[in-house]
Amino acid sequence: MMPWFRERFGNPSSDHFFGREAKEQLEFSRAEVATLIGAKADEIVLTGSASEANNLAILGTTQELGRSNPSLVISAVEHPSVLQPSLRRKEEGWGSASSPGRFLRSCRPSGG
Numbered sequence: 001m002m003p004w005f006r007e008r009f010g011n012p013s014s015d016h017f018f019g020r021e022a023k024e025q026l027e028f029s030r031a032e033v034a035t036l037i038g039a040k041a042d043e044i045v046l047t048g049s050a051s052e053a054n055n056l057a058i059l060g061t062t063q064e065l066g067r068s069n070p071s072l073v074i075s076a077v078e079h080p081s082v083l084q085p086s087l088r089r090k091e092e093g094w095g096s097a098s099s100p101g102r103f104l105r106s107c108r109p110s111g112g
């Protein structure tokens, strides 16, 4: 991927030569990552930052699981990109309870 970070700045969503070239490399890389972890290429979601990935993972997973999953546990020393979406879920009805260990915080769906 290094050439695409240094000298080939094509936007993979753009339909011109540089974009198509970047898109081809992006899909190749996506397939490689999928192979490494035994997933399908369309299961690999690439984000622009760790913050975006954390938000997507927490909000997306909790939305998918809904209230069927009993708890969401995070450390009290999380990065804001983990803490903020977790607090949002708490505001939406996920209650909170303390859990063992001084650095753990537990949010449980209230009434679920």
Ligand SMILES: Cc1ncc(COP(=O)(O)O)c(C=O)c1O
Binding pocket: 048, 049, 050, 051, 052, 054, 079, 081
């Ligand atoms: C655990 C953790 N998550 C997210 C981030 C934010 O990363 P980004 O700047 O890629 O959004 C950091 C940055 O230090 C981090 O340490």
